Amino acid sequence: MKWGGQQPSSRRFALSTLAGTAVALGGNLGGITTQLLGLDGGKLAERLQLDAVYPVRGLKRCVDGVYGFEFQYPASWLADQTVAYRAAQRAEASRALDMPPLARPPRQRPNVYEPVAAYGPAGSSGEENVSVIVAPIFEGFSLSAMGSPEKVATQFLATIAPEGSAKEAHLLSASMEYTVKGPNFARHNLSVITSK
Incomplete structure (x- = not known):
């Protein structure tokens, strides 16, 4: 292998090898990261919360730092897009830079507690899923x-x-x-x- 008529430097070769390895592991190419993380039974992946990104032993983990819950779900399941869309809308409304319109007050939604996380099989209509609903509790409850x-x-x-x-x-x-x-x-x- 020659580069411009000469051998590439060992430094360039080492850097390109490291970059290629990082891309392969980061992108889970061929499932290599999943396989490596499963070698110890998924203990390292769980400790570092890498199983929230890469499937390990057929499962992924949902970790919510805001509400303090976590659970595992089948790696083939997908996040519920309606729940994700509503969460994005709430986040956008909470940090909006525009002033509210003066003509009419903003519409308030009633206290309806919706899932903050939901996962289910692709193409299903919700018969099989796992979801988490968070609601406030009274002091001393x-x-x-x-x-x-x-x-x-x-x-x-x-x-x-x-x-x-x-x-x-x-x-x-x-x-x-x-x-x-x-x-x-x-x-x-x-x-x-x-x-x-």
Whole structure:
């Protein structure tokens, strides 16, 4: 290999080799980064949170530093674009440089708590997904004040499938695993409720 009629310098060769290696690892070319990070069972990737970028052993990790949660999901799943779009809109509105219009006050949305993160299989309509909803809690609130898991789950299901709604909800376990069936859908859900 010659460069302009002469051998390339060893420095240039070393730099181009390092650059090529960095591109291959950074771009996960051929899945090499995924394979390397999985060699120790994914422990290094988890500690450095690299599994949020590169799939490791078939899973990726969602890490949210704002709300303080993290979970793993199948690497083939994609982020819900509606959730991402709404988050971008909220961020844009919070740092807008333009003054609000004087003609009419800005429209306020009611207190509706939407997912802050959601992932699901590509091409699905949401039947199978994992999502996180964050809502404020009252000062001094504790989960034990809500009552037993069975009581909380029963009250929750009564709001999802109230009498006369043509929906049926069945509690599968006290860990908030339940099914909901309506005229046009059937869902099997597992809910986790936590507080800080």
